[in-house]
Amino acid sequence: MPVPLPVLRCLIRMGIAQRLPSIRRFLGEGVHFLHYLSDAVLAAPNSEIASLDSLLVKQHSSCIDLSIGTPNPAGLQMHLEPIVSGFGDIEKHLFSGYPPASGIPELRQTFSNQLKHDQQLDYDPEKELLITNGVCQSITTALETFINRGDKVVLFDPSFMFYQYAVRCQGARVNWVPTFRIDGELFFEDIALKKAMRGASIIIINHPSNPTGGYFSDHSLQKIVYWAKRFDSLIFSDEVYHRFLYNGRKFHSIAAIPEARTRTLIANSLSKSYSMAGLRVGYLASNENLIRPLKSQQFLRVPFVSSLSQHLAIRCIENADPNLLIDHNELNRNRLQTYQCLQEMGLHEDLPAGAFYFWIDIGNFCSDAMTFCHNLLDENQLLVMPGTDFGPSGKTHVRISYSTDNHTLTRGLDRLSQFLVARDRPADSEISRRDTRHLSETHPIRRMIGSPTGS
Amino acid sequence: MPVPLPVLRCLIRMGIAQRLPSIRRFLGEGVHFLHYLSDAVLAAPNSEIASLDSLLVKQHSSCIDLSIGTPNPAGLQMHLEPIVSGFGDIEKHLFSGYPPASGIPELRQTFSNQLKHDQQLDYDPEKELLITNGVCQSITTALETFINRGDKVVLFDPSFMFYQYAVRCQGARVNWVPTFRIDGELFFEDIALKKAMRGASIIIINHPSNPTGGYFSDHSLQKIVYWAKRFDSLIFSDEVYHRFLYNGRKFHSIAAIPEARTRTLIANSLSKSYSMAGLRVGYLASNENLIRPLKSQQFLRVPFVSSLSQHLAIRCIENADPNLLIDHNELNRNRLQTYQCLQEMGLHEDLPAGAFYFWIDIGNFCSDAMTFCHNLLDENQLLVMPGTDFGPSGKTHVRISYSTDNHTLTRGLDRLSQFLVARDRPADSEISRRDTRHLSETHPIRRMIGSPTGS
Numbered sequence: 001m002p003v004p005l006p007v008l009r010c011l012i013r014m015g016i017a018q019r020l021p022s023i024r025r026f027l028g029e030g031v032h033f034l035h036y037l038s039d040a041v042l043a044a045p046n047s048e049i050a051s052l053d054s055l056l057v058k059q060h061s062s063c064i065d066l067s068i069g070t071p072n073p074a075g076l077q078m079h080l081e082p083i084v085s086g087f088g089d090i091e092k093h094l095f096s097g098y099p100p101a102s103g104i105p106e107l108r109q110t111f112s113n114q115l116k117h118d119q120q121l122d123y124d125p126e127k128e129l130l131i132t133n134g135v136c137q138s139i140t141t142a143l144e145t146f147i148n149r150g151d152k153v154v155l156f157d158p159s160f161m162f163y164q165y166a167v168r169c170q171g172a173r174v175n176w177v178p179t180f181r182i183d184g185e186l187f188f189e190d191i192a193l194k195k196a197m198r199g200a201s202i203i204i205i206n207h208p209s210n211p212t213g214g215y216f217s218d219h220s221l222q223k224i225v226y227w228a229k230r231f232d233s234l235i236f237s238d239e240v241y242h243r244f245l246y247n248g249r250k251f252h253s254i255a256a257i258p259e260a261r262t263r264t265l266i267a268n269s270l271s272k273s274y275s276m277a278g279l280r281v282g283y284l285a286s287n288e289n290l291i292r293p294l295k296s297q298q299f300l301r302v303p304f305v306s307s308l309s310q311h312l313a314i315r316c317i318e319n320a321d322p323n324l325l326i327d328h329n330e331l332n333r334n335r336l337q338t339y340q341c342l343q344e345m346g347l348h349e350d351l352p353a354g355a356f357y358f359w360i361d362i363g364n365f366c367s368d369a370m371t372f373c374h375n376l377l378d379e380n381q382l383l384v385m386p387g388t389d390f391g392p393s394g395k396t397h398v399r400i401s402y403s404t405d406n407h408t409l410t411r412g413l414d415r416l417s418q419f420l421v422a423r424d425r426p427a428d429s430e431i432s433r434r435d436t437r438h439l440s441e442t443h444p445i446r447r448m449i450g451s452p453t454g455s
Numbered sequence: 456m457p458v459p460l461p462v463l464r465c466l467i468r469m470g471i472a473q474r475l476p477s478i479r480r481f482l483g484e485g486v487h488f489l490h491y492l493s494d495a496v497l498a499a500p501n502s503e504i505a506s507l508d509s510l511l512v513k514q515h516s517s518c519i520d521l522s523i524g525t526p527n528p529a530g531l532q533m534h535l536e537p538i539v540s541g542f543g544d545i546e547k548h549l550f551s552g553y554p555p556a557s558g559i560p561e562l563r564q565t566f567s568n569q570l571k572h573d574q575q576l577d578y579d580p581e582k583e584l585l586i587t588n589g590v591c592q593s594i595t596t597a598l599e600t601f602i603n604r605g606d607k608v609v610l611f612d613p614s615f616m617f618y619q620y621a622v623r624c625q626g627a628r629v630n631w632v633p634t635f636r637i638d639g640e641l642f643f644e645d646i647a648l649k650k651a652m653r654g655a656s657i658i659i660i661n662h663p664s665n666p667t668g669g670y671f672s673d674h675s676l677q678k679i680v681y682w683a684k685r686f687d688s689l690i691f692s693d694e695v696y697h698r699f700l701y702n703g704r705k706f707h708s709i710a711a712i713p714e715a716r717t718r719t720l721i722a723n724s725l726s727k728s729y730s731m732a733g734l735r736v737g738y739l740a741s742n743e744n745l746i747r748p749l750k751s752q753q754f755l756r757v758p759f760v761s762s763l764s765q766h767l768a769i770r771c772i773e774n775a776d777p778n779l780l781i782d783h784n785e786l787n788r789n790r791l792q793t794y795q796c797l798q799e800m801g802l803h804e805d806l807p808a809g810a811f812y813f814w815i816d817i818g819n820f821c822s823d824a825m826t827f828c829h830n831l832l833d834e835n836q837l838l839v840m841p842g843t844d845f846g847p848s849g850k851t852h853v854r855i856s857y858s859t860d861n862h863t864l865t866r867g868l869d870r871l872s873q874f875l876v877a878r879d880r881p882a883d884s885e886i887s888r889r890d891t892r893h894l895s896e897t898h899p900i901r902r903m904i905g906s907p908t909g910s
Binding site for chain 1: 482492496501525589601620733735755
């Protein structure tokens, strides 16, 4: 339970705040530097990050990491040649001075072509696209541009934790909408969405979803657009997993719905589709009247994206087939294998339709996801992501990523199984195994994964 | 004169704000998107940027650009080889996943070594260094971390315009301290500094200075530290021009003063020293208790710097001699030639000691720097930077950069001369020329360049 900001400011003036455990955890020996810190720092989710960090810091070389979602690039030697060949003119990019504030025109054109080719969406590369340092900057810039302190932002529970962090950094509030999945599809209750959307400035959607792997049907997207229009909210659509849908399912962007076009910001990057998170190249696409202030805010805060990265991004998109760069067949095998293993542990009843995560309810084993993750790392050297900061439902969930190579994944799942067996819970009982063994993608148990109450 | 934010909010609610010229200039056809914008956007210096943009947009291929400060790299073919050779292992950097939030350890070590080697400063690479997307992110992150709405930030007049923009974006106020130069050294009045520092959270210094090229003596630096300590303010020291001092002068960082060490943030980058503005790699160095919250804020806003850029930065710093990469002798020749030419135009009486700019009073020709620049661009196709946003003194000053190649510089100065001759002002009179001809670096006219009043 964080201390409210006005109270904290008061405690700082009285010289007492330095004794708060949350402050000591955040500042360590530096508590006497507390009075320098801005309200933005004090309101930031520092405790949450410190808590997560206390887990991540324990990782060592014999650990297996299933916490991070970066796809394993396939056939490197084969597919790198067209990307890097000719990059010997590197000095052109090294000494090219400051790149244009909106991004290099050729890259904006490339992304515009990609949106047209992949999703039949038309965005003017000159006025409707802004190159960013990845989706994180896209989120931060969007919230800075459209959100004030005290405003409301709608998030689906669970959602990628960075959204919640970013909203809180702006001093804004989250209205959660619980979701559940059937056959990998994400559902929400209309009444919950309506209630959350009332008076909200932005709704952030992300499908296929991190962490559930679920996707929204066209019908659900239309409902979101309806309420966004009704309450005049903007829609931030994080589409970084748009290539990661299995069994021939096709991704549909919310921006394809005509009523959504003017109020939607599409965010995407090369971090997942091309497995190039280190490039830090993403974009925002929207109508020019929203892009203009976004561009201006970005210029005034953290302007420019590495021109080297931008030129390499152009080369990647133009010369490398992302379907060859990422082995989607292997990912799908990993998905089915993880599903099978989790079934055998009695852990997961729904097969995710996309992305590369499983969102696992560990409530039967431990009432706190962070404790579960610490124990799992300490006892079996396996790191998975605690769901704690993904939303109200996250306290009893962990996220496993299967984007790693199959060998690592197999060993990781073995360790998870050993850990659960040692706990001697229903997981390894015959009943539980029989209950779940019949489940498949076509015969799923309908299971609510979101918190029934929201916030 | 910008409309105060509460008034603007009121006008927006009344539906009148859309008719304001400043709003129309900023949003164009998109005025009906005004109600989506956050206070941060409304408080940002949008008019100033739109005004500057209306100048820059007029530039075309036959223009000469003396507005931008990116040094002309020398001997590319000779010095690039050690930088890029072996970068064929590019896939290691392309597919390396998310880089560490504080930056790649080897790069932090490299910068730490550089601080030690160049300036005898000790910074722990693990705890006291943070890699940033260039100095702009360093400024933004520092202000977000240490400044609240309504706080005061001290800037010297004139100062690089981005500081003022960044302060205003935070809703903070600038206390200006006028400066003047003698022999290229920057001076200020003690009483003005003391008055400005009272109650200020941060003072931002930048020497050698953009735009004046002036430097602070150790004595002046000590005075700044004295008042910063007295009023418990932090010191942000932008040292990107630290290699650009002429005539054997040696750069001294304010952080070298023992009392300043704990309260100073050093910012630097590869944009000037290595002429690699496109890399977007910079750093912040400070004591660990200030770096910790800075790191946390950066992670929550715009995390990660391109790992490709970071690896290339390591290679540059370790293998390339910045004194060979930038031809400082040529820069010095450019400096003396520009000085001579400006003298002949009756324009500049003080020879800058560092950086690569001349800060020129054009008050005799035009009462408004922006108008002067528009006319110069329209009539003689020469682009120089209007001083308008550099501080109160900037309204009658322009900045010329001599970091370009000598041929372009010579042609640019010719155009400036033609422009002034056509204006038939004292510039080309015999008296003026005689007045200034005797001036040299050792016999300067003592000229106030800052506003006598400040704010």
